[in-house]
Amino acid sequence: MSGEARRAVTVEEILRHNSQSSCWLVVDGKVWDLTSFAPQHPGGGAIIWQHAGRDASASYNSIHAPSVLASNLDASCYKGELDASTVTAEWAAQTANDSDNNNNNNNNNNNDSDRKPPLASVISAQDFEDAAAASASAKAWAFYSSADTDCVTRDANRRDFSRIRLRPRLMRDVKAVSTATTILGERAGLPVFVSPAAMARMVHPDGEKGIARGCVAQRVPQCISTNASFPIAEIVASLYVNKDRAASAALLRHVRSLGVRTVFVTIDAPQPGKREADERVRADTTLASPMSGARAANDSRGGGMGRLMGGYIAADFTLAELGWLRSHWPGGRVVVKGVQSWEDAALCFQAGVDGVLLSNHGGRNLDTAPSSVLTLLECQANCPEIFARPGFEVLVDGGIRRGADVLKCLCLGATAVGLGRPFLYANCYGSEGVAHLVDIIRGELETAMALVGITDLAQCGPEYVSTLELDGMVVRGREHPYAKGRRGGGPGYLWNISMYMHI
Numbered sequence: 001m002s003g004e005a006r007r008a009v010t011v012e013e014i015l016r017h018n019s020q021s022s023c024w025l026v027v028d029g030k031v032w033d034l035t036s037f038a039p040q041h042p043g044g045g046a047i048i049w050q051h052a053g054r055d056a057s058a059s060y061n062s063i064h065a066p067s068v069l070a071s072n073l074d075a076s077c078y079k080g081e082l083d084a085s086t087v088t089a090e091w092a093a094q095t096a097n098d099s100d101n102n103n104n105n106n107n108n109n110n111n112d113s114d115r116k117p118p119l120a121s122v123i124s125a126q127d128f129e130d131a132a133a134a135s136a137s138a139k140a141w142a143f144y145s146s147a148d149t150d151c152v153t154r155d156a157n158r159r160d161f162s163r164i165r166l167r168p169r170l171m172r173d174v175k176a177v178s179t180a181t182t183i184l185g186e187r188a189g190l191p192v193f194v195s196p197a198a199m200a201r202m203v204h205p206d207g208e209k210g211i212a213r214g215c216v217a218q219r220v221p222q223c224i225s226t227n228a229s230f231p232i233a234e235i236v237a238s239l240y241v242n243k244d245r246a247a248s249a250a251l252l253r254h255v256r257s258l259g260v261r262t263v264f265v266t267i268d269a270p271q272p273g274k275r276e277a278d279e280r281v282r283a284d285t286t287l288a289s290p291m292s293g294a295r296a297a298n299d300s301r302g303g304g305m306g307r308l309m310g311g312y313i314a315a316d317f318t319l320a321e322l323g324w325l326r327s328h329w330p331g332g333r334v335v336v337k338g339v340q341s342w343e344d345a346a347l348c349f350q351a352g353v354d355g356v357l358l359s360n361h362g363g364r365n366l367d368t369a370p371s372s373v374l375t376l377l378e379c380q381a382n383c384p385e386i387f388a389r390p391g392f393e394v395l396v397d398g399g400i401r402r403g404a405d406v407l408k409c410l411c412l413g414a415t416a417v418g419l420g421r422p423f424l425y426a427n428c429y430g431s432e433g434v435a436h437l438v439d440i441i442r443g444e445l446e447t448a449m450a451l452v453g454i455t456d457l458a459q460c461g462p463e464y465v466s467t468l469e470l471d472g473m474v475v476r477g478r479e480h481p482y483a484k485g486r487r488g489g490g491p492g493y494l495w496n497i498s499m500y501m502h503i
């Protein structure tokens with residue numbers, strides 16, 4: 001920052017930039033010009049314009065790490081230090097009103113401890129979910145829990161696990177049960193990893209860092225979203241996501257240089273879903289802040305936070321570009337996340353990637369897509385070869401809430417499973433909550449393993465599950481069993497992949 005930019009800036013001057021056409025705001029005593037950046041803000045321009053000419057520290061700090069502004073904006077956007085001697089009671093009071101509005105509508109971390117039960121009384125993933133429902137802000141709860149339109153797929157992800165029954169084999173020695181395994185070449189304490197989820201800071205100031213701390217000791221690998229609340233270097237050692245390929249390549253190089261060995265490419269979000277609970281909360285916020293201009297961010301499909309995230313996503317990343325991705329990820333592993341049909345799983349397998357994550361984004365993008373465990377069954381029925389190649393991993397996420405769900409996936413050929421929302425919910429308690437969740441899932445898995453008669457994950461096999469209740473829903477082959485008519489021929493098989501990186 002230049003010497004000139006370090007000058008003291010008066011409130012009177014800041015107030016001259018209180019509009020969309022000239023938008024300055026103060027964060028932690030520093031004055032920033034966000035005029036050009038605001039329309040591209042991934043969380044929407046409205047939230048920034050709402051604070052034009054004011055102090056935005058409370059709003060900013062509840063979501064972002066201190067370094068985000070400086071590391072994403074050009075140095076010329078920094079205007080100097082707030083001249084504290086010029087702060088008037090009226091300016092300070094307006095700022096306080098804004099923060100109250102924002103905290104009520106958007107953020108949290110304000111005195112929620114009395115609404116959460118003590119951690120020691122939490123004994124299941126569902127208990128964590130209930131604790132989050134009771135203690136997170138309306139905004140955070142809507143963002144985390146919502147899913148596309150009628151939430152059919154989100155709910156089926158969970159329900160289909162209860163439709164698969166375990167088949168115990170008894171009279172075996174199950175005194176010593178081990179859940180240790182390897183996931184994508186990394187030693188792991190159990191066959192579970194953290195699925196990437198944006199904005200973990202909405203329920204706890206430590207955000208993804210808290211999840212990381214809770215996982216390291218438990219040897220649970222964490223997949224970090226490019227929409228994380230912190231710079232990546234602060235988590236493993238926040239990312240500004242850019243859909244232009246050169247920026248993505250630079251991002252890959254940076255992440256690789258931090259020692260990250262696996263990149264997950266999420267393909268199931270070329271368009272974000274229509275998450276109505278999330279959109280309704282945003283609509284409420286807009287109404288509460290008439291000067292925000294947020295209506296401009298709403299279109300006929302709604303303007304929730306999830307929808308705004310879509311601005312990041314390139315909808316033209318295709319199978320052919322997996323080679324490009326590999327060239328920018330030398331020596332590392334590539335996993336394709338969001339596979340929802342056996343045909344795409346087989347294509348990824350043939351393309352030579354290191355694995356697929358069978359996932360429907362927790363039901364957040366395309367409602368009525370198959371539950372993830374149904375996709376797993378579909379792969380078994382149509383392309384069993386993908387389970388046989390050493391080194392090619394079939395991972396699953398979506399609706400996994402119990403150790404028994406983990407066991408069912410492994411018995412059906414998965415090498416490991418991801419949990420998304422449970423980690424976000426556990427993070428309401430910070431890293432301690434995250435570690436506690438891992439303990440719970442491990443304990444449930446050990447019990448389920450012993451009770452079906454196995455002591456090591458290598459012994460998992462399809463003989464321990466009955467899938468009869470789901471078998472009628474498993475697609476076989478490429479063709480519809482009887483619907484053969486097609487108007488206009490159709491485009492055949494197209495692959496539309498988004499460039500949405502994860503490490």
Ligand code: HEM
Nearest residue numbers: 042043047048056059060063068069072106198227305309
């Ligand atoms: C260069 C600076 C900034 C960057 C790179 C940035 C980036 C982001 C990103 C990636 C998101 C998440 C979007 C999503 O995943 O849905 C977000 C959301 C958000 N940001 Fe920023 N941001 C910046 C500045 C600010 C400032 C100055 C404020 C305060 C006025 C702010 C307040 C918020 C809020 C409140 C959200 C949540 C959106 C919502 O409530 O719907 N950000 N930002």
Ligand SMILES: Cc1cc2nc3c(=O)[nH]c(=O)nc-3n(C[C@H](O)[C@H](O)[C@H](O)COP(=O)(O)O)c2cc1C
Nearest residue numbers: 144195196197198225266361362398399419420421
């Ligand atoms: C709040 C939230 C944010 C998410 N953000 C991302 C993301 O940034 N990238 C991504 O690939 N998947 C994202 N996902 C999807 C998860 O990685 C995962 O596929 C899904 O949550 C698994 O389902 P579950 O929540 O039922 O465990 C997100 C999920 C949630 C709930």
